[in-house]
Amino acid sequence: QQQVKQSPQSLIVQKGGIPIINCAYENTAFDYFPWYQQFPGKGPALLIAIRPDVSEKKEGRFTISFNKSAKQFSLHIMDSQPGDSATYFCAASPARDTGKLIFGQGTTLQVKP
């Protein structure tokens, strides 16, 4: 119940494409859902986050779609660029235990020029 399942494990798109990464969770106590981007040799960097009272959030080329009833959320990257090639992690945090982030397994994205 504490797991966050992420798919796909890896993804290859052409420049300009729209990669979509999906995550699913079981614990309805989760109420904060961030996405992190990680480059080799670096720590994860926060991209965008959403709370379950909204169904969509956009920041620049990054969009989170959230389906509370299905307990699923996804990241869309518009007009993807080779510089977006990285590993992406979804995460979730329960409201009363907000020091703890539970991460998905990660998706390695390659954007081809």
Added chain:
Amino acid sequence: DAGVTQSPTHLIKTRGQQVTLRCSPISGHKSVSWYQQVLGQGPQFIFQYYEKEERGRGNFPDRFSARQFPNYSSELNVNALLLGDSALYLCASSSGRINYGYTFGSGTRLTVV
């Protein structure tokens, strides 16, 4: 502004030894969390400290311990090292106990031989 700084960046230890990892949070941040990231997986929560008190603990053995100092810097200690402790250890800081977006450091790469 300096981000989250961790030291050392790389470390090689022998099985059975003890190791201490250090973290300095962003200035003004009072919350520090530690995560373990095994190659190819998402980070796993180890500890959160806020205002020098332990506020959360993940599913790690008692060989793992941590503390936070009055200046909000933190140390993670691991005793009786096992080969399976080889991982990237990440420190993250935020301004409060409520998670509105952690900033991660680049981590300490620990190799146990």
